[in-house]
Amino acid sequence: MKGCHRPHRHFLRNLFFFFGGLTLLIAGFVFLSVATIKIPDFRSFEERKVVGSTKIYDRTGEILLYDVHQDVRRTVIPYSEMGVNIKNATVAIEDSSFYQHRGIRLKSTLRALLYNLLSGKTLQGGSTITQQIIKNTLLTPEKTATRKIKEWILALKIENVLSKESILETYLNETPYGGNIYGVKEATQSFFNKEPRNLTLAEATYLAAIPKAPTFYSPYGKNREKLDSRKNLVLKRMLDLDFINEKEYIQAQTETVSFRPQEKFGIKAPHFVFFIKEYLEQKYGRDVVENSGLKVITTLDYEMQSKAEEIVLNHALENEKKFGGENGSMVALDPKTGQILVMVGSRDYFDKGIDGNYNVAMAKRQPGSSFKPFVYATAFKAGYTPDSIIFDLPTEFQTTCGVYGR
Template sequence: MKKRVIKAKGWLKKLGKIKWFKIKKIKVSKNLALFCVSVVILMFGIGIIWLSSLRLPDFESFSDRKIINSTKIYDRTGKILLYNIHQDVKRTDIAFADMGVNIKNATIAIEDSEFYNHKGIRIKAILRATLSNLFGGNGTQGGSTITQQLIKNTLLTQKVTLTRKIKEWVLAVKIEKVMSKEKIFEFYLNEAPYGGTVYGIDEASKTYFDKPPIDLTLPEAAYLAAIPQSPTYLSPYGKNKERLDERKNLVLRRMKELGFITEEEYNNAKEEVVIFAPQVIGNIKAPHFVFFIKNYLEEKYGSEIVERRGLKVTTTLDYELQKKGEEIVKEGALKNEKDWGGENAGLVAIDPKTGQILTMIGSRDYFDEEIDSNYNVATAYRQPGSSFKPFIYATAFNKGFMPETVLFDLPTEFQASCDAYGRALPGRSQSNCYKPDNYDGAFRGPMSLRNGLAQSINVIAVKLFYLSGLADSLKTAEDMGISTLTDIGRYGLTLVIGGGEVTLLDMTSAYGVFANDGVRNPYTGILKIEDVSGKVLEEFTPRPREVIPKNTALTISDILSDNVSRAPTFGLNSMLVVPGHDVAVKTGTTNSNRDAWTIGYTPSVVVGVWAGNNDNRAMKKGGVAMAGPIWNKFIGEALKNLPKEKFEAPNLSADPKVVKPILRGSFLGNENFFIDKISGKLATINTPPETVEEKIVTNVHTILYWVDKKDILGPAPENPENDPQFRNWEIPIQNWWASNRYNYRITTSAEKPTEEDDIHTELSKPVVLIVKPEKTTVYRPDEKIEIEVESSGPFPLQKIDIFINDLYIESFNPNSKFYFTPSDLDNLSYENELRLISYDSAHNVGEATAVFYVK
């Protein structure tokens, strides 16, 4: 028992220690809790004081609110005002009863379906926003009610910060306490932005549908309710109509889910085609360009700064050139409409040395109500037709092909699942076969790449596209400025004759790389942007970058400016000729003449023209007939005030002993040998270039027989038949050769000599001895000095070139006498070297030197 008592006492002692520790810990926890509560109470008090300091605004003054600082957009001189963004602001307040049920329901459905249930804010939305901001968000997560949006649109800045958001929440709650839901909604619909200078539902309804809001149909109301989320991006007059359609359908779906409309009403409204009223704008110059700039400003700086902060924007636009361009485009488009069924046209002009946009014309007349004239075709997606071909050719030249390289323009099937005659193989679909025609339905047989590009031959281009590689060709186009062909999986060989979609602005800019010797300057419309205080926010800075080799660019320019090479297609006096100027130009036409392009340039300016119908209707003519006259007339005007520059000639030389024949223009074969034309034997290192003749063994095949497209300059492929295109290219070529071989001289390998040139050897070179001038004589500067030589060799001398101190003086016949006077020469000193290079009748070359003195 005693032991147990002792143990019990020990246990009690330990228990006392534990209780004391716990009591101590509880006291610390209570103190910490009291401190935290005190901090919370203090912060709450500060918050209450801050919140109570917020004044409730006088909402009756909304209609009198003015925008003080308006952004102004100028031409490149900074003197001609193109547009004052808020000079034509439209806002008219109307009563809630006059707004109509459709726009009210549509707005509630898409913006705030709990509007009539909350007290100004949605707690769940705020919590969601707060958690997002705390855990990886950017501090600007939304969740705005209509009441909050009203606050944001009227009283607070558009810059989204946590502080501004808290103010927005507090003011929303306070307003809900003193104002009815109906009044809040009325203010919201009277203040909401609907794009450009249009504010409030009354002006929006009249601007876009020419009717009061109460008469809006269900789909019309859905469109208007869709716009305030992003008024510029979703403008019915902008280039994002598909996105607006998607959001309109979202509005209708939400209305159906909330029971505002029936399933039948939803379906009918979704399918109904809504016609927007033509855009009407007040005092504005170069409207398509102005809205292109405005869109850029809003994307970079935000709509609030553009709408309210009074920016001064100096653009790159040459307004005098713009005015001439607008006249030319309108005149040309109206003529096209009358003659060929193409009612619209657009034009872009860029300085390739800077990338500055000089002219942008997005339609024949921005204010023409007969067509969709507000739509900017300069930035619209259109198929380029053959105007895309230069990017393929540039890729090919980068890899080692040359303008002289020959491909066969013959009927060719390019789908490996079809035979060479365009018939689907067993089990394959006929619809997949692809056998393109040329513009005239004719085929020309062997054809150089120079002629293929200049004459815009489709079969040559498709073959070259395959040889150059789709991925590499698209990379070239992208590097040069084509931004729309990003999904490489969408495209096949049809892309080379216009299967993708590009913009006129991108195409014109990309051609500027050819004009600027391979150097890209990204297009820009901005010279300078200043805020209301004069602080420069942005200023043009050149950003040149070489994206293709200079010689490749010069080669393309050389071909596109070759009027003789393109004459078989266009004639010698076509609209592609600008008398007195060195101009490179390419046309493009899509299937059924739906798009007509002409893009051309000098080193000083690049001009692109598109002509056609916005709705993609077919026309009677294509590129040179529709876009050519507009392009020709405009570039002629532009060049009047530009320096007359010529393209630098490219280096098109190729060493025949290094570059294989098939790349240098031979299509009869690729195996070669060289003979001396005098001896008839194999040429050696001593055989002069003048007497060397290349012989190519006749062995006609598709280029795929000789060239591995993965290594153009390398050896021929060991198994060319493994290429999936080989058979379909080879069969038509063999058929052509069978019918045409008798028109060509056949060279066989048996004709290759077995002996080497013995006319041109070291021993056969002429030996010349300089007799005069004499080394032992010092000549006077005014003394007449004779050059006398003695020679020996198997062949008589034909000519001697004279050099004194490495300066060429003259050539003379060794059978005649030659004299010179030292004082007539500028480069003489006391001691001088005379060098004679002699040529005999077999083109052997000898050399002799001597020293003479003049004092």
């Protein structure tokens, strides 16, 4: 009877050797891969600079006139300003074990390695939040085994030097939400006109649903039902992870969420905006203006500016018909402070036919009679009165350029 157990023992021994050999093979594969590939310098991640958008506003600080980085709209904010709802919603859908792993999920990693060895195809498996940061900042988007191994190694390195809060802060400041919107601050402003910390649970779950495929899940696109389904998936994950309770789950499911109308992001008061941008570059340097994420509050009164633009356009068109004068400009100053309230540099900045982008208001032209008040004011300060008699005689003035007058 004892002999009947030998085939069984033989099978178990072979099975043990098989898996032992497979484990050694995988370990050898990883060792050789790591030994032969060049890992990017991790310091480049720590030292890199995330460029924020420099924004120019009107005098209220509420109306955005121009975003210097039209192609990338991003405002970097600290972890403390992000709000618990968007943090938990993002972790729930993107990386449910974020607070437990050390950069990679071991089971997923081993499964991906095994898949690659057996099939010879590209490594499969979902990336952790840490891996996604590495993939988007230090590595190329190519899908190869070598790049994946680099990603794992760098993810482990990041987890050893950065806190979970710092990693999640980086992710939420850099993840794309569609179009030129990057980071949770710009996303909440664009979609809900809110600060991240003020998002409702339902709004936060919608926001967390978008980054997987920002164009496909855009709230302004044709796949709103798909977005709704993914938002409900985010809620279910949050419930399963005990981020929310049953009551909060039900309330968020039934909450009606309204997105802001999609804006046509462009430029307001263009002549004034570029006048300000040039001034800032001369004073602080172009690099500061381009890359420091400044919030510039100007003196412009946008309500007055809008009316002035309409007036200049209408009168310029009327003058063109009557007199052939095709353009016009206007500047309005606060007489007490000298602040620029209005600057209209032409009837239409974007009209190439009249060189509309040229700022007529800043052109060097003969001031004519508009200069007389300054002459009179200077004379009065010098003691002249309206009764003073001035002889109309040829007068010469010595200037650095020679004699002026006659």
